Amino acid sequence: MGKIIVTRKVPDKFIEQLEAIDTVELWDDAYTPMPRDKFLKALSKATACFITLSEQIDEEALNAAPNLKIIANMAVGFDNIDVQLAHDHNIVVTNTPDVLTETTAELGVSLTLSVARRIVEAERYVQEGQWQSWSPYLLAGKDLYRAKVGIFGMGDIGKAVARRLKGFEANIMYHNRSRHSDAEEELGALYVSFDTLLKNSDFIICTAPLTEETKDKFDKQAFEKMKKESIFINIGRGAVVDEEALIHALNEGQIWACGLDVLREEPINMANPLLKMKNVVIVPHIGSASIVTRDRMIQLCVDNIKLVLAGQEPLTPVRG
Incomplete structure (x- = not known):
């Protein structure tokens, strides 16, 4: 069994949904990014990762993640991810358009x-x-x-x-x-x-x-x-x-x-x-920072992870 990596503390109601399908490794801090060395180590057993713009998904990260199937980015933008390289590794990339x-x-x-x-x-x-x-x-x-x-x-x-x-x-x-x-x-x-x-x-x-x-x-x-x-x-x-x-x-x-x-x-x-x-x-990059919208963004990431791990198409794939 693999793991679902979540790189920021999010409400329990979302973590519980992910725990229903796999083991979750949560970086239990809402404000400080997951240290790079811990992130790379966590990726070694990950089948899915739920990330924010703070996490850089580059060649080093992708090479550290042999079992990764999906990168769910909690943002519309995805300039923190080498999308083409992720696709070369047969990894699905998703974002959170429309809801914000x-x-x-x-x-x-x-x-x-x-x-x-x-x-x-x-x-x-x-x-x-x-x-x-x-x-x-x-x-x-x-x-x-x-x-x-x-x-x-x-x-x-x-x-x-x-x-x-x-x-x-x-x-x-x-x-x-x-x-x-x-x-x-x-x-x-x-x-x-x-x-x-x-x-x-x-x-x-x-x-x-x-x-x-x-x-x-x-x-x-x-x-x-x-x-x-x-x-x-x-x-x-x-x-x-x-x-x-x-x-x-x-x-x-x-x-x-x-x-x-x-x-x-x-x-x-x-x-x-x-x-x-x-x-x-x-202001500190708070464009989408309303409670309702952030809930919707997190739920969309969770839904995309559920779908991909079930072998289905995600709701909001990033095309490369």
């Missing part, structure tokens, strides 16, 4: 409003005892109402963000590797070139996945083309942004502010200059 779309879009709009209206800065202002009086432009921010919003990546999450922005009567532009006529018809979104998106947007919201095409897409040249009063939001993947270029753009006043749910290095290095900037809001 609306929740992630909510976070994207929340982050946009937090930056635009300087909510975090204002909260600190009060907590630090600075609220002694009032002035006409005290912590004055930017309006999202009827703003020009550019969405980079008009997938499911991008569309969900756009639907919410219609409530603000925002003028929505988007850039994607292909046009989406459904988004244009439903949301009145205008397809534009990447350069046009950069030059004309008051807000740019990145929802794109990490691919060879999108890696470092927001580089020095991109930020130089953006409006000086613009706000940049990233809820896609950290490596879509050249972080040094972003820091330079903020320092030089090339953009007004930014909000980030994702970074190149996660957790963030506490020496990162972005942490010292008042016009930057950073």
Whole structure:
């Protein structure tokens, strides 16, 4: 008999489902990743593994897992997995699409409003005892109402963000590797070139996945083309942004502010200059972090493992 490896502490109701089909080895910590050496050792007897974005599935990991049948990734993105190599080892890879779309879009709009209206800065202002009086432009921010919003990546999450922005009567532009006529018809979104998106947007919201095409897409040249009063939001993947270029753009006043749910290095290095900037809001990759959505993501991973170990097709396979 093999084992099902679970690399984060999850509620017992999910573990019990897995224990009904095989032995479970659980890393009993909700916040700290399973150490790499322990993970590799656990893989040696694993038939299935339930992982998060913290676990890297590379050649070393796959060679350590001779009996592995499925990698269930608790995320939509799967840039932590060498999918083609996994398939070469006859291992199924699954992710958790669809169930987190609306929740992630909510976070994207929340982050946009937090930056635009300087909510975090204002909260600190009060907590630090600075609220002694009032002035006409005290912590004055930017309006999202009827703003020009550019969405980079008009997938499911991008569309969900756009639907919410219609409530603000925002003028929505988007850039994607292909046009989406459904988004244009439903949301009145205008397809534009990447350069046009950069030059004309008051807000740019990145929802794109990490691919060879999108890696470092927001580089020095991109930020130089953006409006000086613009706000940049990233809820896609950290490596879509050249972080040094972003820091330079903020320092030089090339953009007004930014909000980030994702970074190149996660957790963030506490020496990162972005942490010292008042016009930057950073949250710890919590796009899908509602209780209902996280339950659905975990259940989808469990269901995929059950199906594959029973010799059936999973619900959400990643094609390579």
